[in-house]
Amino acid sequence: MATQGQVITCRAAVAWEANKPLVIEEVQVAPPQAGEVRVKILFTALCHTDAYTWSGKDPEGLFPCILGHEAAGIVESVGEGVTEVQPGDHVIPCYQAECRECKFCKSGKTNLCGKVRAATGVGVMMNDRKSRFSINGKPIYHFMGTSTFSQYTVVHDVSVAKIDPKAPLEKVCLLGCGVPTGLGAVWNTAKVEAGSIVAIFGLGTVGLAVAEGAKAASASRIIGIDIDSNKFDRAKDFGVTEFVNPKDHDKPIQQVLVDLTDGGVDYSFECIGNVSVMRAALECCHKGWGTSVIVGVAASGQEISTRPFQLVTGRVWKGTAFGGFKSRSQVPMLVDKYMKKEIKVDEYITHNLTLPEMNKAFDLLHEGSCLRCVLDMQV
Ligand SMILES: NC(=O)C1=CN([C@@H]2O[C@H](COP(=O)(O)OP(=O)(O)OC[C@H]3O[C@@H](n4cnc5c(N)ncnc54)[C@H](O)[C@@H]3O)[C@@H](O)[C@H]2O)C=CC1
Protein backbone atom coordinates (compact mmCIF):
# COMPACT_ATOMS: atom_id res chain seq x y z
CA MET A 1 0.00 0.00 0.00
CA ALA A 2 1.36 3.43 -0.91
CA THR A 3 2.35 5.39 2.17
CA GLN A 4 3.41 8.61 0.48
CA GLY A 5 1.53 11.60 1.86
CA GLN A 6 0.05 9.47 4.67
CA VAL A 7 0.85 9.36 8.35
CA ILE A 8 2.79 6.14 9.00
CA THR A 9 2.26 4.29 12.26
CA CYS A 10 5.32 2.24 13.16
CA ARG A 11 7.40 1.20 16.16
CA ALA A 12 10.08 3.29 17.81
CA ALA A 13 12.09 3.22 21.02
CA VAL A 14 10.92 6.26 22.96
CA ALA A 15 13.00 7.84 25.73
CA TRP A 16 10.24 9.26 27.94
CA GLU A 17 12.58 10.46 30.68
CA ALA A 18 16.32 10.62 31.30
CA ASN A 19 17.77 7.36 32.58
CA LYS A 20 14.47 5.46 32.43
CA PRO A 21 14.36 2.38 30.16
CA LEU A 22 13.29 3.19 26.61
CA VAL A 23 9.80 1.98 25.69
CA ILE A 24 8.92 0.41 22.34
CA GLU A 25 5.85 2.38 21.29
CA GLU A 26 3.59 2.73 18.26
CA VAL A 27 4.38 6.21 16.95
CA GLN A 28 2.78 8.29 14.22
CA VAL A 29 5.27 9.71 11.72
CA ALA A 30 3.88 12.61 9.67
CA PRO A 31 4.69 12.94 5.95
CA PRO A 32 7.75 15.02 5.03
CA GLN A 33 7.15 18.72 4.42
CA ALA A 34 9.07 20.91 1.95
CA GLY A 35 12.78 20.16 2.10
CA GLU A 36 12.27 17.00 4.18
CA VAL A 37 12.78 13.30 3.57
CA ARG A 38 11.04 10.35 5.25
CA VAL A 39 13.36 7.38 5.61
CA LYS A 40 12.60 3.75 6.44
CA ILE A 41 15.37 2.89 8.89
CA LEU A 42 16.60 -0.67 8.36
CA PHE A 43 19.58 -0.76 10.70
CA THR A 44 20.83 1.47 13.47
CA ALA A 45 23.78 1.22 15.83
CA LEU A 46 24.08 2.81 19.25
CA CYS A 47 26.75 5.44 19.94
CA HIS A 48 27.90 6.62 23.35
CA THR A 49 26.42 10.02 22.54
CA ASP A 50 22.94 8.41 22.58
CA ALA A 51 23.72 7.09 26.07
CA TYR A 52 25.08 10.52 27.07
CA THR A 53 21.85 12.30 26.11
CA TRP A 54 19.71 9.54 27.61
CA SER A 55 21.65 9.96 30.89
CA GLY A 56 20.33 13.52 31.24
CA LYS A 57 23.79 15.12 31.08
CA ASP A 58 23.33 16.68 27.64
CA PRO A 59 22.29 20.34 27.91
CA GLU A 60 20.44 19.86 24.62
CA GLY A 61 18.67 16.69 25.79
CA LEU A 62 14.86 16.97 25.57
CA PHE A 63 12.31 14.37 26.62
CA PRO A 64 10.30 12.56 25.44
CA CYS A 65 12.43 11.98 22.38
CA ILE A 66 13.52 9.37 19.87
CA LEU A 67 17.30 8.97 20.07
CA GLY A 68 19.64 7.41 17.48
CA HIS A 69 22.00 8.86 14.88
CA GLU A 70 24.14 6.04 13.41
CA ALA A 71 21.95 4.31 10.84
CA ALA A 72 21.10 3.40 7.27
CA GLY A 73 17.83 3.06 5.41
CA ILE A 74 15.78 3.65 2.28
CA VAL A 75 13.95 6.82 1.29
CA GLU A 76 10.17 6.23 1.56
CA SER A 77 8.99 9.66 0.36
CA VAL A 78 10.22 13.21 -0.12
CA GLY A 79 8.66 16.61 0.44
CA GLU A 80 8.27 19.46 -2.02
CA GLY A 81 11.46 20.78 -3.54
CA VAL A 82 13.65 17.80 -2.64
CA THR A 83 15.78 17.01 -5.65
CA GLU A 84 18.87 15.15 -4.49
CA VAL A 85 17.17 11.98 -3.21
CA GLN A 86 14.06 10.10 -4.27
CA PRO A 87 12.01 7.17 -2.97
CA GLY A 88 14.03 3.97 -3.11
CA ASP A 89 17.43 5.61 -2.65
CA HIS A 90 19.70 4.04 -0.05
CA VAL A 91 20.80 6.64 2.46
CA ILE A 92 22.68 7.38 5.67
CA PRO A 93 21.12 10.09 7.88
CA CYS A 94 23.72 12.71 8.83
CA TYR A 95 23.48 14.45 12.18
CA GLN A 96 25.94 17.04 10.89
CA ALA A 97 24.11 18.63 7.93
CA GLU A 98 25.70 20.01 4.77
CA CYS A 99 23.61 22.57 2.86
CA ARG A 100 26.47 23.88 0.66
CA GLU A 101 24.97 27.40 0.88
CA CYS A 102 25.43 28.71 4.43
CA LYS A 103 28.35 30.72 5.76
CA PHE A 104 29.87 27.60 7.35
CA CYS A 105 29.52 25.40 4.26
CA LYS A 106 30.91 28.10 1.99
CA SER A 107 33.87 28.88 4.26
CA GLY A 108 35.83 25.77 3.32
CA LYS A 109 37.19 25.95 6.88
CA THR A 110 34.73 23.64 8.65
CA ASN A 111 32.32 20.77 8.14
CA LEU A 112 29.76 22.39 10.47
CA CYS A 113 26.60 23.64 8.76
CA GLY A 114 24.31 26.36 10.07
CA LYS A 115 21.20 25.69 8.00
CA VAL A 116 19.18 23.48 10.35
CA ARG A 117 21.30 23.32 13.52
CA ALA A 118 19.04 25.69 15.49
CA ALA A 119 16.05 23.39 14.89
CA THR A 120 17.86 20.07 15.40
CA GLY A 121 19.25 21.34 18.72
CA VAL A 122 15.71 21.78 20.05
CA GLY A 123 14.24 18.59 18.63
CA VAL A 124 12.05 20.00 15.84
CA MET A 125 12.01 20.49 12.05
CA MET A 126 12.93 23.85 10.48
CA ASN A 127 9.76 24.38 8.42
CA ASP A 128 7.20 24.80 11.17
CA ARG A 129 9.36 24.29 14.27
CA LYS A 130 7.31 21.19 15.06
CA SER A 131 8.04 17.49 15.44
CA ARG A 132 6.96 14.93 12.84
CA PHE A 133 6.66 12.29 15.59
CA SER A 134 3.65 11.91 17.85
CA ILE A 135 1.88 9.35 20.00
CA ASN A 136 -1.89 9.83 20.03
CA GLY A 137 -1.38 13.53 19.31
CA LYS A 138 1.41 14.11 21.89
CA PRO A 139 4.56 15.37 20.14
CA ILE A 140 7.81 13.45 20.66
CA TYR A 141 11.05 15.38 20.10
CA HIS A 142 13.55 14.57 17.36
CA PHE A 143 17.23 14.05 18.32
CA MET A 144 20.29 15.32 16.44
CA GLY A 145 18.07 15.76 13.37
CA THR A 146 18.13 11.98 12.83
CA SER A 147 16.08 9.97 15.42
CA THR A 148 17.04 6.63 13.98
CA PHE A 149 15.58 4.52 16.82
CA SER A 150 12.33 4.57 14.83
CA GLN A 151 11.28 2.34 11.93
CA TYR A 152 10.55 5.56 10.01
CA THR A 153 12.08 8.98 10.59
CA VAL A 154 11.88 12.40 8.98
CA VAL A 155 15.11 14.32 8.31
CA HIS A 156 16.03 17.54 6.53
CA ASP A 157 17.19 17.00 2.95
CA VAL A 158 20.52 18.59 3.91
CA SER A 159 20.93 15.83 6.50
CA VAL A 160 20.87 12.75 4.30
CA ALA A 161 23.63 11.18 2.19
CA LYS A 162 22.74 9.03 -0.83
CA ILE A 163 24.97 5.97 -0.98
CA ASP A 164 25.82 3.05 -3.27
CA PRO A 165 22.74 0.76 -3.28
CA LYS A 166 25.04 -2.27 -3.31
CA ALA A 167 26.49 -1.39 0.10
CA PRO A 168 25.24 -3.63 2.95
CA LEU A 169 23.10 -1.36 5.11
CA GLU A 170 23.60 -3.58 8.18
CA LYS A 171 27.30 -2.64 8.05
CA VAL A 172 27.55 0.84 6.56
CA CYS A 173 25.13 2.22 9.15
CA LEU A 174 28.30 2.69 11.22
CA LEU A 175 29.45 5.34 8.77
CA GLY A 176 26.83 7.66 10.26
CA CYS A 177 29.04 8.54 13.23
CA GLY A 178 31.78 6.76 15.17
CA VAL A 179 34.07 5.36 12.48
CA PRO A 180 34.21 8.53 10.31
CA THR A 181 34.75 10.58 13.47
CA GLY A 182 37.92 8.69 14.38
CA LEU A 183 39.29 8.48 10.84
CA GLY A 184 38.54 12.14 10.13
CA ALA A 185 40.02 13.33 13.42
CA VAL A 186 43.34 12.04 12.07
CA TRP A 187 43.00 12.85 8.37
CA ASN A 188 41.06 16.12 8.43
CA THR A 189 41.44 17.71 11.85
CA ALA A 190 44.98 16.79 12.93
CA LYS A 191 46.34 15.99 9.46
CA VAL A 192 48.80 13.48 10.93
CA GLU A 193 51.97 13.12 8.82
CA ALA A 194 53.94 9.95 8.13
CA GLY A 195 56.39 9.13 10.92
CA SER A 196 54.37 10.90 13.64
CA ILE A 197 54.02 9.61 17.18
CA VAL A 198 50.33 9.40 18.11
CA ALA A 199 48.67 8.86 21.51
CA ILE A 200 45.03 7.75 21.73
CA PHE A 201 43.18 8.06 25.03
CA GLY A 202 40.26 5.61 25.07
CA LEU A 203 40.12 2.51 22.91
CA GLY A 204 36.41 2.28 22.14
CA THR A 205 35.08 2.52 18.57
CA VAL A 206 36.18 6.13 18.15
CA GLY A 207 39.67 5.54 19.54
CA LEU A 208 40.13 2.44 17.40
CA ALA A 209 39.06 4.38 14.31
CA VAL A 210 41.69 6.99 15.23
CA ALA A 211 44.23 4.14 15.36
CA GLU A 212 43.06 2.90 11.96
CA GLY A 213 43.40 6.41 10.53
CA ALA A 214 46.84 6.90 12.10
CA LYS A 215 48.06 3.58 10.70
CA ALA A 216 46.81 4.59 7.24
CA ALA A 217 48.68 7.90 7.67
CA SER A 218 51.88 5.89 8.39
CA ALA A 219 52.33 7.06 11.98
CA SER A 220 55.51 5.50 13.38
CA ARG A 221 54.18 4.81 16.90
CA ILE A 222 50.53 4.56 17.91
CA ILE A 223 50.22 4.48 21.69
CA GLY A 224 46.86 3.36 23.08
CA ILE A 225 45.91 4.45 26.61
CA ASP A 226 43.00 2.83 28.42
CA ILE A 227 42.12 1.94 32.00
CA ASP A 228 40.84 -1.44 30.79
CA SER A 229 43.80 -3.63 29.77
CA ASN A 230 41.41 -6.05 28.05
CA LYS A 231 41.11 -3.42 25.29
CA PHE A 232 44.72 -3.86 24.27
CA ASP A 233 44.59 -7.15 22.36
CA ARG A 234 41.84 -6.03 19.99
CA ALA A 235 43.46 -2.62 19.51
CA LYS A 236 46.50 -4.22 17.86
CA ASP A 237 44.28 -5.23 14.92
CA PHE A 238 43.43 -1.55 14.40
CA GLY A 239 47.05 -0.38 14.38
CA VAL A 240 47.92 0.35 18.03
CA THR A 241 51.60 -0.50 18.55
CA GLU A 242 52.04 0.14 22.30
CA PHE A 243 49.79 0.22 25.32
CA VAL A 244 49.73 2.13 28.56
CA ASN A 245 47.30 1.60 31.41
CA PRO A 246 47.37 4.71 33.65
CA LYS A 247 46.52 2.43 36.60
CA ASP A 248 49.92 0.75 36.26
CA HIS A 249 51.76 4.02 36.96
CA ASP A 250 52.18 6.31 39.97
CA LYS A 251 53.21 9.30 37.84
CA PRO A 252 50.57 11.38 35.99
CA ILE A 253 49.87 9.77 32.63
CA GLN A 254 51.11 12.84 30.71
CA GLN A 255 54.51 12.47 32.39
CA VAL A 256 54.59 8.74 31.59
CA LEU A 257 54.00 9.54 27.92
CA VAL A 258 56.52 12.41 27.79
CA ASP A 259 59.15 10.04 29.24
CA LEU A 260 58.24 7.29 26.77
CA THR A 261 58.55 9.56 23.74
CA ASP A 262 61.60 11.77 24.29
CA GLY A 263 59.62 14.89 25.13
CA GLY A 264 56.07 14.16 24.05
CA VAL A 265 53.87 12.96 21.22
CA ASP A 266 53.23 14.76 17.94
CA TYR A 267 49.47 14.20 18.09
CA SER A 268 47.07 13.08 20.80
CA PHE A 269 43.35 12.30 20.66
CA GLU A 270 40.95 12.25 23.61
CA CYS A 271 38.23 9.71 22.79
CA ILE A 272 36.51 9.38 26.17
CA GLY A 273 34.74 12.61 27.15
CA ASN A 274 36.68 13.09 30.42
CA VAL A 275 37.96 16.63 31.02
CA SER A 276 40.89 15.51 33.24
CA VAL A 277 42.02 13.19 30.47
CA MET A 278 41.65 16.05 27.96
CA ARG A 279 44.19 17.98 30.02
CA ALA A 280 46.55 15.01 30.12
CA ALA A 281 46.14 14.56 26.35
CA LEU A 282 47.22 18.15 25.76
CA GLU A 283 50.08 18.04 28.24
CA CYS A 284 51.59 14.83 26.81
CA CYS A 285 52.17 16.67 23.51
CA HIS A 286 55.64 17.74 22.44
CA LYS A 287 56.66 21.31 23.21
CA GLY A 288 56.70 23.52 20.13
CA TRP A 289 54.33 21.60 17.90
CA GLY A 290 52.31 18.85 19.58
CA THR A 291 48.60 18.98 18.73
CA SER A 292 45.80 17.50 20.81
CA VAL A 293 42.36 16.83 19.38
CA ILE A 294 39.30 16.59 21.65
CA VAL A 295 36.86 14.05 20.26
CA GLY A 296 35.02 12.89 23.39
CA VAL A 297 31.83 14.63 24.48
CA ALA A 298 31.89 15.88 28.09
CA ALA A 299 28.82 16.37 30.26
CA SER A 300 27.02 19.64 30.88
CA GLY A 301 28.92 21.82 33.34
CA GLN A 302 32.31 20.22 32.68
CA GLU A 303 35.16 22.52 31.66
CA ILE A 304 38.71 21.99 30.46
CA SER A 305 41.76 23.63 32.01
CA THR A 306 45.53 23.75 31.67
CA ARG A 307 48.33 26.24 32.31
CA PRO A 308 48.27 28.75 29.43
CA PHE A 309 52.05 28.17 29.32
CA GLN A 310 51.24 24.84 27.63
CA LEU A 311 49.88 26.78 24.65
CA VAL A 312 52.40 29.62 24.85
CA THR A 313 55.06 26.98 24.32
CA GLY A 314 53.53 25.78 21.10
CA ARG A 315 51.07 23.03 21.88
CA VAL A 316 47.78 23.29 19.99
CA TRP A 317 44.35 22.33 21.34
CA LYS A 318 41.65 21.44 18.80
CA GLY A 319 38.33 19.64 18.62
CA THR A 320 36.45 17.74 15.97
CA ALA A 321 32.82 17.07 15.08
CA PHE A 322 32.18 14.09 12.80
CA GLY A 323 35.91 14.04 12.10
CA GLY A 324 35.68 17.17 9.99
CA PHE A 325 33.99 15.25 7.15
CA LYS A 326 31.45 17.15 5.06
CA SER A 327 28.61 14.73 5.49
CA ARG A 328 26.57 14.63 2.28
CA SER A 329 29.66 14.94 0.08
CA GLN A 330 31.97 12.61 1.93
CA VAL A 331 29.87 9.85 3.54
CA PRO A 332 29.24 8.31 0.07
CA MET A 333 33.01 8.39 -0.49
CA LEU A 334 33.56 6.55 2.82
CA VAL A 335 30.99 3.94 1.76
CA ASP A 336 32.94 3.48 -1.49
CA LYS A 337 36.17 3.10 0.49
CA TYR A 338 34.51 0.40 2.57
CA MET A 339 33.28 -1.39 -0.56
CA LYS A 340 36.88 -1.35 -1.87
CA LYS A 341 38.06 -2.72 1.50
CA GLU A 342 40.14 0.40 2.11
CA ILE A 343 38.56 1.01 5.54
CA LYS A 344 37.24 -1.38 8.18
CA VAL A 345 33.61 -1.40 9.28
CA ASP A 346 32.61 -5.00 10.03
CA GLU A 347 35.38 -5.25 12.63
CA TYR A 348 33.70 -2.64 14.84
CA ILE A 349 30.42 -4.60 15.03
CA THR A 350 30.58 -6.84 18.09
CA HIS A 351 26.86 -7.42 18.66
CA ASN A 352 23.64 -7.67 16.61
CA LEU A 353 20.19 -7.30 18.18
CA THR A 354 16.69 -6.16 17.17
CA LEU A 355 14.55 -3.09 17.92
CA PRO A 356 12.65 -4.75 20.82
CA GLU A 357 16.04 -5.43 22.45
CA MET A 358 16.98 -1.73 22.57
CA ASN A 359 17.47 -1.60 26.35
CA LYS A 360 19.73 -4.65 26.23
CA ALA A 361 21.76 -2.82 23.58
CA PHE A 362 22.13 0.18 25.95
CA ASP A 363 23.31 -2.19 28.71
CA LEU A 364 25.87 -3.66 26.32
CA LEU A 365 27.33 -0.21 25.63
CA HIS A 366 28.66 -0.19 29.17
CA GLU A 367 30.33 -3.58 28.82
CA GLY A 368 33.97 -3.48 27.84
CA SER A 369 33.52 -6.12 25.15
CA CYS A 370 31.02 -4.06 23.12
CA LEU A 371 32.16 -1.72 20.37
CA ARG A 372 29.11 -1.27 18.21
CA CYS A 373 25.78 -3.12 18.51
CA VAL A 374 23.70 -3.01 15.31
CA LEU A 375 19.92 -3.33 15.65
CA ASP A 376 17.70 -4.76 12.94
CA MET A 377 14.91 -2.18 13.05
CA GLN A 378 12.26 -4.01 11.06
CA VAL A 379 11.95 -7.03 13.40
N1 LIG B 1 33.18 14.56 18.39
C1 LIG B 1 32.40 13.74 17.74
O1 LIG B 1 31.99 14.02 16.61
C2 LIG B 1 32.01 12.44 18.34
C3 LIG B 1 32.26 12.18 19.66
N2 LIG B 1 31.92 10.98 20.21
C4 LIG B 1 32.27 10.78 21.61
O2 LIG B 1 33.51 10.07 21.65
C5 LIG B 1 33.64 9.40 22.90
C6 LIG B 1 34.11 7.98 22.68
O3 LIG B 1 33.11 7.22 22.07
P1 LIG B 1 33.23 5.60 22.02
O4 LIG B 1 34.54 5.21 21.45
O5 LIG B 1 32.00 5.12 21.38
O6 LIG B 1 33.22 5.32 23.59
P2 LIG B 1 33.65 4.05 24.46
O7 LIG B 1 32.99 4.21 25.79
O8 LIG B 1 33.43 2.79 23.70
O9 LIG B 1 35.23 4.19 24.64
C7 LIG B 1 35.81 4.91 25.66
C8 LIG B 1 37.04 4.15 26.15
O10 LIG B 1 37.69 4.96 27.12
C9 LIG B 1 38.16 4.14 28.17
N3 LIG B 1 38.33 5.01 29.34
C10 LIG B 1 37.37 5.47 30.19
N4 LIG B 1 37.91 6.27 31.13
C11 LIG B 1 39.24 6.33 30.85
C12 LIG B 1 40.34 7.01 31.45
N5 LIG B 1 40.17 7.80 32.50
N6 LIG B 1 41.57 6.85 30.90
C13 LIG B 1 41.75 6.05 29.83
N7 LIG B 1 40.74 5.36 29.23
C14 LIG B 1 39.51 5.51 29.73
C15 LIG B 1 37.11 3.06 28.30
O11 LIG B 1 37.64 1.89 28.94
C16 LIG B 1 36.75 2.82 26.84
O12 LIG B 1 37.57 1.81 26.27
C17 LIG B 1 32.29 9.56 23.59
O13 LIG B 1 32.40 10.65 24.50
C18 LIG B 1 31.35 9.94 22.45
O14 LIG B 1 30.23 10.65 22.92
C19 LIG B 1 31.38 9.97 19.47
C20 LIG B 1 31.13 10.17 18.15
C21 LIG B 1 31.35 11.44 17.50
Ligand SMILES: N[C@@H](CCC(=O)N[C@@H](CSC=O)C(=O)NCC(=O)O)C(=O)O
Ligand atom coordinates in the same frame (compact mmCIF):
# COMPACT_ATOMS: atom_id res chain seq x y z
N1 LIG C 1 24.38 18.38 22.61
C1 LIG C 1 25.69 18.18 23.09
C2 LIG C 1 26.68 18.25 21.95
C3 LIG C 1 27.25 16.94 21.75
C4 LIG C 1 28.31 16.99 20.67
O1 LIG C 1 29.32 17.62 20.81
N2 LIG C 1 28.05 16.31 19.58
C5 LIG C 1 29.04 16.09 18.56
C6 LIG C 1 28.73 14.83 17.90
S1 LIG C 1 28.74 13.50 18.99
C7 LIG C 1 28.25 12.25 18.09
O2 LIG C 1 28.14 11.16 18.53
C8 LIG C 1 29.02 17.16 17.49
O3 LIG C 1 29.25 16.90 16.33
N3 LIG C 1 28.79 18.36 17.85
C9 LIG C 1 28.67 19.44 16.92
C10 LIG C 1 27.24 19.86 16.80
O4 LIG C 1 26.93 20.66 15.92
O5 LIG C 1 26.43 19.38 17.60
C11 LIG C 1 26.11 19.18 24.14
O6 LIG C 1 25.62 20.30 24.09
O7 LIG C 1 26.93 18.79 24.95
Ligand SMILES: [Zn+2]
Ligand atom coordinates in the same frame (compact mmCIF):
# COMPACT_ATOMS: atom_id res chain seq x y z
ZN1 LIG D 1 27.72 9.27 17.62
Ligand SMILES: [Zn+2]
Ligand atom coordinates in the same frame (compact mmCIF):
# COMPACT_ATOMS: atom_id res chain seq x y z
ZN1 LIG E 1 25.44 24.73 5.46
